[in-house]
Amino acid sequence: MSDMNLLGSVDLISSNTLALIYLISASLFILGLKGLSSPKSARRGNFIAAFGMILAIAASLTKIHPNGNQITLIVIGVIIGSVIGGFSARKVKMTAMPQMVAAFNGVGGGAAATVAVIEYLRLSVANRSVVITALSSILSVAIGGISFSGSIIAFAKLQEILTGVPITYKGERFINAAVFLAIVVIGIYLIAFGTGLAILGVLLLLAIILGVAFVLPIGGADMPVVISLLNAFTGLAVAASGFVLGNTVLIVGGTLVGASGTLLTKMMSDSMGRSIRNVLFASVGKVIDQPSGAxxxxxxxxxxxxxxxxxxxxxxxxxxxxxxxxxxxxxxxxxxxxxxxxxxxxxxxxxxxxxxxxxxxxxxxxxxxxxxxxxxxxxxxxxxxxxxxxxxxxxxxxxxxxxxxxxxxxxxxxxxxxxxxxxxxxxxxxxxxxxxxxxxxxxxxxxxxxxxxxxxxxxxxxxxxxxxxxxxxxxxxxx
Missing domain, CATH: 3.40.50.1220 (TPP-binding domain)
Incomplete structure (x- = not known):
């Protein structure tokens, strides 16, 4: 007979078997990432990583809840996500690929933040929230919120819904710093004392505001760097969610995305001959008019x-x-x-x-x-x-x-x-x-x-x- 774990789910495979499957999935992620380093092996690398993700999802579904409604919701979610992802990948034009990457990246950050909110509240209600779990939850909510809203603005700039010219205003850096400081203070308060949904909602709202304010002043020419950095943020948010859920494959996968995204951001900045700070805060992209024949x-x-x-x-x-x-x-x-x-x-x-x-x-x-x-x-x-x-x-x-x-x-x-x-x-x-x-x-x-x-x-x-x-x-x- 399968044993019931502490969360009320049914273990269809042993913990050792699950850990082995997660290790194989993580190894496939690494091999897939290696394949993406060259145009010759990129397609193969993509398939290897995708297979690793399918394996990880299948393994995770073995720890199911006996409530049939939850199983149904999970299956429906997987089907909807697969249809949307598959249709988008097949139909998107190459010109719109950056927008799709930004949109999907935002969805990943939003999903990580949502999971962290739910888990934090569940642990608070159970009155067994420990510091490491609370810290992971707060980080996932904050970073995921920034990635979510920042990716939306990046999408809007690339899609030309918003202008690619930097949108600046007086005192923007002071305001951004104040919002960031508020996020840190609220996060510390939540970790120390715990609370309900209201203050956690304020934290998420501030993170979303910071994401918008962070990307608006960046010009269209620097959007590739921004997308790469936001992708790293999403990876970190997912890794933090992995700590919250105790899920090894999320920790490994999120860390890989965070590390590779950070390195790619640095490499792109170097390729532009500019520091990351200059890319993010110099507001390069304001058109300098110069007449023909200047x-x-x-x-x-x-x-x-x-x-x-x-x-x-x-x-x-x-x-x-x-x-x-x-x-x-x-x-x-x-x-x-x-x-x-x-x-x-x-x-x-x-x-x-x-x-x-x-x-x-x-x-x-x-x-x-x-x-x-x-x-x-x-x-x-x-x-x-x-x-x-x-x-x-x-x-x-x-x-x-x-x-x-x-x-x-x-x-x-x-x-x-x-x-x-x-x-x-x-x-x-x-x-x-x-x-x-x-x-x-x-x-x-x-x-x-x-x-x-x-x-x-x-x-x-x-x-x-x-x-x-x-x-x-x-x-x-x-x-």
Whole structure:
């Protein structure tokens, strides 16, 4: 016969067996995370981690409550979540992937906070709340609330429901600090004395307010870093919930997410040549208006934009021996990944060497460009990271910049007064010819004018990226 545990659930498997299954699941999480480190193994890594999660959920369901209604609710919840997740993953466009990541991340933080609230109240009622459990509950509520509301604002900025320009107000840092201090004081009070739902609700409300106030002043260009940091917050909230529930797999999984998210945030900040503090509190992204033909030191004085047509640029590409493609978010917006692949194949058929230069913060989320191009069956060997390819730009006949801007802006190297000064960039300006595919002269996410647009070796081809690439493809084939 199965034994009843202290919570009134039925153990269908022994504690040792459950611990072994959790250990296997945790190992699969680690292997899956390792697989995500390379485009070649990312798909396999994703499946390995997903299988580990299925195994962990199945093991958790073996500790069921004899009340049939609760079992029914659990099954309904699993079905609803699976349908929503599966449908979203299949239908979401690559351009909307960052928004989906932000939304799902927020749901994870909210779920962790909700579980912690329920468990804290249950333990308080049972009058057996210990310090470590109470502390874990408070941390999960606070961090989960911040992640939930912050992710909603990040989603709204990425979806352009809210402006990508930093939303600031006088005294914002003082107010944020006061809210944070209030959260700490209330948390200490709850741990020391315990209380009912009201004060715990105040703590959760303050955490939600802090999440909103924390993300609003951050510009759209820095949203990838914010999403990564909020993802780390959600991982920590889940790990804290694991301590509350005594669930090993939640502790391990949440810690992995928290640690990897923190490391990724640091790596992305380094790739932008800025500290995490600068990313979070500098409010970079306010558009600096600069008229066309403005004077800038990079171009050596007043310059005008040089435009071209697809026919002439296609001929230039057709006779090039080395072409480097720099993809950006504009490529994703235009859904032009397959077209740029076809253009690359046409150039290769004429004897050209084609590679893709991937900046660490290109797109709107980590790895965005890698996933986008892999979806179009671009060979992994052609995807080159910034440090690996930067020395090759000087040998390139043409650099084709498709929907990118800030990641090739030489102001980051040459203009100490620029908000993006110090950010490592792709050395596109060193090439013999630079072709920009853009809709307009509008600045990139950072809101900073790009001197490379006015350089004498730059040619602008205005229009939708996909239409421009199709026209270039036709011209290359005809040459």
């Amino acid at each position: 004077s800038n030191s990079t171009t050596g004085g007043t310059s005008s934009v040089r435009t071209g047509n697809a026919e002439d640029i296609g001929v230039l590409l057709a006779y090039s021996k080395k072409v480097i493609v720099v993809p950006g978010y504009g490529l994703a917006v235009a859904q032009a990944q397959h077209t740029v692949r076809d253009l690359a194949r046409a150039l290769e058929a004429k004897g050209a060497e084609v590679t893709y230069a991937i900046h660490p913060v290109a797109g709107r989320m980590p790895g965005h460009m890698n996933v986008l191009l892999a979806e179009a069956d671009v060979p992994y060997e052609q995807l080159r990271e910034m440090d690996e390819i930067n020395d090759e730009f000087k040998d390139a006949d043409v650099v084709l910049v498709v929907g990118a801007n800030d990641v090739v802006n030489p102001a980051a190297r040459n203009e100490p007064s620029s908000p993006i000064y110090g950010m490592p960039i792709l050395n596109a300006d060193a090439a013999k010819n630079v072709v920009f595919l853009k809709r307009s002269m509008r600045p990139g996410f950072a809101g900073v004018d790009n001197p490379l647009l006015y350089a004498p070796n730059t040619i602008m081809l205005f229009g939708d990226a996909k239409d421009s690439l199709l026209a270039l493809l036709a011209s290359v084939k005809a040459s």
